[in-house]
Amino acid sequence: MYKVMNYFLIWVLGSAASAVLAKQTFHGDKVFRAKLQTEGHVALIHKIKEAIKLDFWHPDTADRMVPHTEADFHVHSDQADSVQILLQQNSVPYEVLFHDLQEGIEAQLNNTKKSKRHSYTKYNTWEKIVEWTSKLTKKYPNLVQRIDIGKSVEGRPMYVLQVGNPDSATKAIFMDCGIHAREWISPAFCQWFVKELIKGKNNIRELVKSLTFYILPVFNIDGYVWTWTEDRMWRKNRSPSEDAKCVGTDLNRNFNISWCDIGSSDEPCSEIYCGAAAESEIETKNVASFIRSHVDSIKAYISFHSFSQMLLFPFSYTYELAPDHKELDEIAKGAVAELQGLYGTSYTYGPSASTIYPTAGSSDDWAYSLGIKYSFTFELRDEGKKGFLLPQSQIKATCQETTLAVAYIAKYVLDHST
Numbered sequence: 200m201y202k203v204m205n206y207f208l209i210w211v212l213g214s215a216a217s218a219v220l221a222k223q224t225f226h227g228d229k230v231f232r233a234k235l236q237t238e239g240h241v242a243l244i245h246k247i248k249e250a251i252k253l254d255f256w257h258p259d260t261a262d263r264m265v266p267h268t269e270a271d272f273h274v275h276s277d278q279a280d281s282v283q284i285l286l287q288q289n290s291v292p293y294e295v296l297f298h299d300l301q302e303g304i305e306a307q308l309n310n311t312k313k314s315k316r317h318s319y320t321k322y323n324t325w326e327k328i329v330e331w332t333s334k335l336t337k338k339y340p341n342l343v344q345r346i347d348i349g350k351s352v353e354g355r356p357m358y359v360l361q362v363g364n365p366d367s368a369t370k371a372i373f374m375d376c377g378i379h380a381r382e383w384i385s386p387a388f389c390q391w392f393v394k395e396l397i398k399g400k401n402n403i404r405e406l407v408k409s410l411t412f413y414i415l416p417v418f419n420i421d422g423y424v425w426t427w428t429e430d431r432m433w434r435k436n437r438s439p440s441e442d443a444k445c446v447g448t449d450l451n452r453n454f455n456i457s458w459c460d461i462g463s464s465d466e467p468c469s470e471i472y473c474g475a476a477a478e479s480e481i482e483t484k485n486v487a488s489f490i491r492s493h494v495d496s497i498k499a500y501i502s503f504h505s506f507s508q509m510l511l512f513p514f515s516y517t518y519e520l521a522p523d524h525k526e527l528d529e530i531a532k533g534a535v536a537e538l539q540g541l542y543g544t545s546y547t548y549g550p551s552a553s554t555i556y557p558t559a560g561s562s563d564d565w566a567y568s569l570g571i572k573y574s575f576t577f578e579l580r581d582e583g584k585k586g587f588l589l590p591q592s593q594i595k596a597t598c599q600e601t602t603l604a605v606a607y608i609a610k611y612v613l614d615h616s617t
């Protein structure tokens with residue numbers, strides 16, 4: 200009986216038309232957290248996914264679902280009730296993280312008074328971030344330089360901020376934020392961290408005397424702009440595929456390390472599309488070329504994503520342990536302890552493949568393969584309650600605690616790298 204009911208509901212789901220609008224809104228859309236207990240639960244979500252578009256928040260693709268984990272996914276309003284009935288009928292324990300996604304989107308920007316200026320405690324548009332980079336270089340000419348490392352697909356300049364004393368520093372750390380467009384807390388952190396290096400506490404400011412920081416505040420600029428203007432839930436870059444069927448490559452699957460293997464897809468419409476070739480995307484190529492040309496000085500690579508509250512290190516593309524596993528694990532342990540010490544935010548840490556899920560072609564593995572031993576990826580707040588829609592009211596605390604972890608890593612790298 201249940202089986203018949205399932206088929207019927209899944210058929211109803213598949214036949215619901217979904218209109219494509221210019222500026223997307225999300226009224227009545229729901230985000231579910233399914234607590235998968237059996238293979239049957241996993242199979243059910245796969246069946247639903249075959250019938251309709253499920254926007255996976257965590258893991259980042261349905262293929263990574265396994266029993267005894269949770270799956271967070273976003274469902275269009277037309278189909279939300281049917282999906283909820285299917286979960287109930289099949290006894291899949293679940294929570295509704297968002298009853299109305301549009302409300303969550305509006306609530307995210309809803310704590311501070313409106314102001315046109317750049318702010319470290321707000322989400323800033325790309326235009327404001329560009330203006331901010333230009334102001335910084337004028338205000339701190341001896342400390343901050345702006346490097347144009349190339350253009351995005353749509354022609355926007357990719358600016359890396361070089362923070363440090365160019366005369367004395369010989370070791371460098373490369374950091375990037377916003378590879379995935381919808382993870383807004385990530386660019387917010389890169390901006391915050393630049394501020395800390397310039398006018399933070401002494402122990403942070405001291406780092407720039409002997410280290411150079413290369414900070415790319417927004418990696419996937421076109422995607423980021425798209426999340427402000429068209430679709431808040433966009434993840435990939437904005438390059439059309441060759442057959443123009445779908446737009447966008449997952450830039451964190453496009454690096455030249457075990458490219459398009461595990462945890463990525465060669466299907467252009469997939470959210471984890473690896474692109475036409477390794478470094479096929481101009482954004483990936485620009486970053487990879489910059490890092491290659493500074494590889495002698497770059498001792499650490501740190502990439503910022505959200506969400507999950509994790510500190511990850513190589514490998515992503517295999518369950519094998521990295522040659523430097525023990526040391527990386529010790530550093531991660533120390534960094535996470537620093538972070539937790541401020542507000543008690545709990546982080547897990549470990550190699551990406553076993554701690555989150557395996558992915559090939561990711562930036563951290565690629566940097567590691569280049570000989571940059573200290574390679575880390577942060578998954579910032581939260582653990583899914585707000586997910587990509589972390590309210591602005593949490594920017595400050597998130598950035599403060601993360602700064603402590605990054606400073607810990609930077610200090611370690613300064614003292615231990617050769």
Ligand SMILES: *[C@@H]1O[C@H](CO)[C@@H](O)[C@H](O)[C@H]1NC(C)=O
Nearest residue numbers: 301302303305306307309310
């Ligand atoms: C925005 O904040 C105001 C005041 O706190 C509140 O009344 C309103 O419901 C909020 N709007 C949303 C969409 O959360």
Ligand SMILES: *[C@@H]1O[C@H](CO)[C@@H](O)[C@H](O)[C@H]1NC(C)=O
Nearest residue numbers: 454455456458476477478479
């Ligand atoms: C990717 O790496 C392989 C092996 O190191 C190399 O032969 C190839 O040229 C690289 N491809 C690109 C696009 O850099």
Ligand SMILES: [Zn+2]
Nearest residue numbers: 379382504505
């Ligand atoms: Zn991400």
